Amino acid sequence: MGSIDRQQSTPQLLNRLRMRQLALMLAIDEKRTLRAAAVQLGMTQPAATKMLHELENALGQPLFERVGRGLQLNDAGARVTGYFKGIRGSMEALNRELGELRLGSAGKFSVGSIMAASPGRLSDALLGLKQQFPLLAVEIAVDTSDRLLAQLREGVLEVVVGRLVGQPQFEVDFRPIEDEGLAVVVGKHHPLARKRRVEFEALLAYGWILQPLGSPMRDVIEHEFRDHHAALPPGLIETGSILTTVNLIRRSELVAVIPEAMARRDAQHGLLHIVDYRIRQQLPAYGSLVRKDWPIGKPAEAFLRLLHGEQAAKGPAAASAQARPGRSSSVRMAASVRS
Structure with a gap:
């Protein structure tokens, strides 16, 4: 009682759908024209047109509106494309795991984080993770929450440390960690740095x-x-890079807002001044985000426990038991730094 039954027509739909149709829809979404999508997939435009008609027949409704000589996604087409992106993300994750099994590697863990979590929570959890999995390859993307969620949806990331922004087009499990304050910052020699109270x-x-x-x-x-x-x-300057922001205010009279934890750290090192002004609005709490419809690997499970303080990191003795001679681990960090 109260449960939702599976759609009886789903098995028939799965039998009629083909991966090539999925690839065509995603190519049209990327290239914006059927001709360009056909070229990308190495097929003729008539063949692409036929395949698109077969997909619409399988789904039971049109997916595009004709606009001049081009195609524009209608509401159904936008929904289908969103789900197809999720399927592509699942295939990306599957392909990555199968590749790791073929190579006999210790695996790879991809995590995205906002900048605010990087100095403390993220770093501590990653160091603890490397103690438990010395051979694990780790890839870190630091960006804004909205962009990280898009990468989570597409299967590029396994875990995101950020905020639940808007209404994601996929189901996510969000576990809050803590609130984050913001600070108005300027360079050390800025006129506002000499004022005790700023309106x-x-x-x-x-x-x-x-x-x-x-x-x-x-x-x-x-x-x-x-x-x-x-x-x-x-004349706004717009950037998601905290490093660029700090460099700019140090050499100008510009004003910026950055996470309070980072502002206090940089102020202690004499890199900037925190203006005596309290922002009325605050950011919502950030936390961990994972997709509900994807299984996560053991490294991701361990990372989440460490991130939420549910498990102490193992010592070097325990870590050395997993190490293999002649193998090295790797950690990659994306160049874009945002929060």
């Missing part, structure tokens, strides 16, 4: 550096401006 109006006299549109931090700052009935300053 919002004083901040409007200077140029600003903001996160890109769509990021949670950008939304909070825009809300702050609306609360003061003020428009965003003209």
Whole structure:
């Protein structure tokens, strides 16, 4: 009682769908025209047209609207494309795991994180993970939550440490970790650095550096401006890189907002000054995010336990038992640094 039964037509649909049709839909979404999608897949346009008609017949409804000589996804087409992206992500994960089994490697773990979690929680959990799995290859992407969620959906990442932004088009399991404060920062020699108390109006006299549109931090700052009935300053610099932001404010009179934990660390090292102004709005808590419809590997399970403080890292003695002579582990970090 209260359960949702499986659709009786699903087995028939699975029998009629082909992976080539999935690839065609994703190619059309990427290339925006049927001709370009056909070229990408190495097939003729008439063959692509026929395949698209077969897919629409299998699904029982059209997926595109004709706009001039091109095609535009309708509501059904957008839904189908979203699910097909999830299938492609599953295939990416499967292909990666099969490749690791063929090579006999210790496996690979791909995690994405916002910048705020990097100095403490993320680093501690990763170091603990490497103690448990010395031969594990680890790939780290540091970006904004919205972009990391897109990579989680597509199967590029296995775990994300970030915020649940908007309404994801796939089911995720979110476990909060902690709230994150924000700090208004300027260079050490900025005029505002000499003031004990700063009002919002004083901040409007200077140029600003903001996160890109769509990021949670950008939304909070825009809300702050609306609360003061003020428009965003003209000539904005938009970047998701905290490193670039800090370098810019150190050499100018620009104003920026970065995670409070990072601001305090950089202020202690004399890299910047924290302005005595408290932002009214705060970011929601960040936490771990994994897809509900995908199984995760043992390294990911161990990482999540460490991240949430549920398991102490094993010591070097325990770690050495897993090490193999002649093999080396690797850690890769994406160049883009965002929060």
